[in-house]
Amino acid sequence: MSAINLEPNIDRPDDLYAEIVGMTAGLSDAQAFGLQARLILLLANQIGDVSVIAQLIRLAAQSEEQGHDPGKVEHS
Amino acid sequence: MSAKPDIPVWRPMGVTPAPSTRREQMPTLIVGAGPVGLTIALDLAQRGHHVTIVNRLDFVSAGSKAICFAKRTLDIWDRLGVGADIVAKGVIWETGKVFWGDRPDPIYQFDLLPVKNQKMPAFVNIQQYHVETILIDALSAYKNVDIRWGHSVRDIAVGEAGAKVHVAVGDTEYFVDADWVIACDGARSTVRTTMGLDFEGRVFEDNFLIADIKMKGERPSERWFWFDPPFNPGQSALLHKQPDDVWRLDFQLGWGIDREAAVKPENVEPYVRAMLGDDVVFEPEWYSIYTFQCRRMSRFVHGPVIFAGDAAHLVSPFGARGCNGGVADADNLCWKLDLILSGKAPPALLESYNTEAIAAADENIRHSSRSTDFMSPKSTPAIALRDAVLQLASRHPFARPMVNSGRLSTAVSYSASPLSTADEDDDWLGVPPGTPALDGPLGDGWLLGQVGTEFSLLTNGIDFAGLKNLDLSASPILCERFDLSPGAACLVRPDQVVAARWRHPDQSKIEAAQRRACGITP
Numbered sequence: 001m002s003a004i005n006l007e008p009n010i011d012r013p014d015d016l017y018a019e020i021v022g023m024t025a026g027l028s029d030a031q032a033f034g035l036q037a038r039l040i041l042l043l044a045n046q047i048g049d050v051s052v053i054a055q056l057i058r059l060a061a062q063s064e065e066q067g068h069d070p071g072k073v074e075h076s
Numbered sequence: 077m078s079a080k081p082d083i084p085v086w087r088p089m090g091v092t093p094a095p096s097t098r099r100e101q102m103p104t105l106i107v108g109a110g111p112v113g114l115t116i117a118l119d120l121a122q123r124g125h126h127v128t129i130v131n132r133l134d135f136v137s138a139g140s141k142a143i144c145f146a147k148r149t150l151d152i153w154d155r156l157g158v159g160a161d162i163v164a165k166g167v168i169w170e171t172g173k174v175f176w177g178d179r180p181d182p183i184y185q186f187d188l189l190p191v192k193n194q195k196m197p198a199f200v201n202i203q204q205y206h207v208e209t210i211l212i213d214a215l216s217a218y219k220n221v222d223i224r225w226g227h228s229v230r231d232i233a234v235g236e237a238g239a240k241v242h243v244a245v246g247d248t249e250y251f252v253d254a255d256w257v258i259a260c261d262g263a264r265s266t267v268r269t270t271m272g273l274d275f276e277g278r279v280f281e282d283n284f285l286i287a288d289i290k291m292k293g294e295r296p297s298e299r300w301f302w303f304d305p306p307f308n309p310g311q312s313a314l315l316h317k318q319p320d321d322v323w324r325l326d327f328q329l330g331w332g333i334d335r336e337a338a339v340k341p342e343n344v345e346p347y348v349r350a351m352l353g354d355d356v357v358f359e360p361e362w363y364s365i366y367t368f369q370c371r372r373m374s375r376f377v378h379g380p381v382i383f384a385g386d387a388a389h390l391v392s393p394f395g396a397r398g399c400n401g402g403v404a405d406a407d408n409l410c411w412k413l414d415l416i417l418s419g420k421a422p423p424a425l426l427e428s429y430n431t432e433a434i435a436a437a438d439e440n441i442r443h444s445s446r447s448t449d450f451m452s453p454k455s456t457p458a459i460a461l462r463d464a465v466l467q468l469a470s471r472h473p474f475a476r477p478m479v480n481s482g483r484l485s486t487a488v489s490y491s492a493s494p495l496s497t498a499d500e501d502d503d504w505l506g507v508p509p510g511t512p513a514l515d516g517p518l519g520d521g522w523l524l525g526q527v528g529t530e531f532s533l534l535t536n537g538i539d540f541a542g543l544k545n546l547d548l549s550a551s552p553i554l555c556e557r558f559d560l561s562p563g564a565a566c567l568v569r570p571d572q573v574v575a576a577r578w579r580h581p582d583q584s585k586i587e588a589a590q591r592r593a594c595g596i597t598p
Contacts, residue, residue: 033457037464045474 002052086138086205091226094248102128105254107229107267112385112402113260114211118156119410121218134226139362140286141204142399148487149403150196151524161210166200167317172299174481176466178306183470184479194515195522201318229266239380257381265387277371282452283333284366287325287344291358301481307350312451322361339363368392370441377430389437391444394482401440405433411570425595428495436488443483450480487512497576497589506559513572516554532568536560569593
């Protein structure tokens with residue numbers, strides 16, 4: 001099983017965020033859902049390893065649960 | 077008994093008179109003369125056992141039931157001598173096409189027989205009543221088979237050795253003391269409900285309309301499936317060719333509908349015309365509405381009572397895993413029961429039927445549930461994801477294998493079977509232990525036609541005593557399919573499932589593997 005990289009791995013984080021947030025600009029919720037779904041599938045195929053994707057899904061779900069816990073928020 | 081207005085009759089059989097005694101003793105009683113019960117009867121009869129079948133109805137019913145029979149099922153029926161008749165009557169197909177929306181070309185298509193050069197085709201479509209009549213006709217040649225039409229099970233009392241079954245025919249009631257009872261009495265199994273046994277799983281909230289229609293016309297023998305077609309917007313549809321110019325049309329309707337109104341001809345026919353064209357000329361064969369569930373019993377073996385087919389497990393029809401799964405149960409069970417009845421294996425061998433048939437049912441339920449979730453996504457994100465797969469599949473190859481219009485039944489592998497002997501080497505290709513043998517050309521015929529009904533040993537240029545040997549060295553295709561290098565051997569169970577294999581076999585390894593496959597612990 002591949003280790004998940006949780007350290008910064010994107011050299012232009014603000015550009016990445018702008019790309020992702022920009023892709024749904026001006027779309028309806030339904031269009032945005034569709035676009036995000038297609039992106040998930042393309043990213044998943046690029047990664048290519050179901051066990052890695054399953055770990056990422058669990059990490060993503062965990063962040064949702066912890067989002068309400070102020071103790072987990074890092075201020076910088 | 078035959079007055080069942082909601083069940084159409086295909087072939088009347090007549091009520092079989094009650095037996096002369098009110099209390100009978102028999103080794104094996106089969107409940108239910110559907111494809112699974114009849115297959116079990118034929119297999120046990122050919123192995124020399126006396127079998128009695130009781131069937132609630134006194135006719136073979138028509139109507140819309142199973143139509144798609146997979147290669148593994150055909151291999152099993154071929155072993156029992158009825159494969160050729162079923163293939164001759166059926167419509168052979170191996171290609172599935174998936175359409176989406178109003179696009180005229182398929183977004184995805186699949187070949188169900190990737191390994192060619194086998195006797196049996198990937199699939200034949202044939203009405204269940206044709207299969208049943210072929211099996212009944214084959215059974216009529218056996219004096220050791222007693223089929224009782226119009227006999228219903230009323231109650232069952234399970235003892236330590238055998239079960240006492242209360243049977244009714246008309247106003248007459250009688251009792252059978254059977255060493256083994258095999259319950260193949262369908263989704264609403266009387267045996268299961270009478271015994272108060274569990275049947276856990278998911279119920280899917282969706283209705284489907286089946287229109288079996290008769291029409292002449294040239295269309296390819298392929299399975300055509302539509303997501304969101306213009307003729308059934310937002311839903312799915314399926315088209316299959318059957319023998320006798322009968323076609324199966326299947327339309328997803330959704331949950332909140334008037335089921336009684338939906339099967340009225342004036343409501344069905346607009347669907348038929350919308351799919352096939354306004355000018356289509358057809359006659360109705362049978363219209364029905366179905367819903368489905370994916371569920372199974374937690375155990376299939378309850379002392380002397382053994383469950384098989386729909387009585388033990390239910391799936392959605394997409395994937396053709398219902399009847400094919402039931403015939404696989406029959407195949408798995410009969411050689412084991414034969415060895416137990418003949419005193420050649422301990423009754424504990426039956427536990428491996430429980431393990432293997434449940435493993436197969438779980439695989440079928442998993443595939444069937446996933447297909448259903450893909451076909452009828454229920455939440456906004458699930459719909460978006462499903463549509464994303466379809467959109468991407470029409471443009472990019474990577475998404476096409478994710479399109480799930482039903483994963484069609486293939487042979488199930490018992491990867492963790494207690495009957496299998498683990499490989500000594502880890503670089504094997506070919507057919508692993510727990511997996512049904514692949515067919516291929518051998519001499520003037522086919523391998524599966526020659527392995528027989530007992531244990532056999534596939535070899536490459538060697539010979540061992542004590543069981544049937546089949547030397548594959550003259551068939552490079554088969555040596556490759558089983559990865560048999562010179563001197564290697566592969567032990568095959570009576571149900572054609574590989575039990576063990578060796579690069580360097582010897583007599584003691586072969587005997588130990590055969591004992592293990594018979595449930596005899598070392």
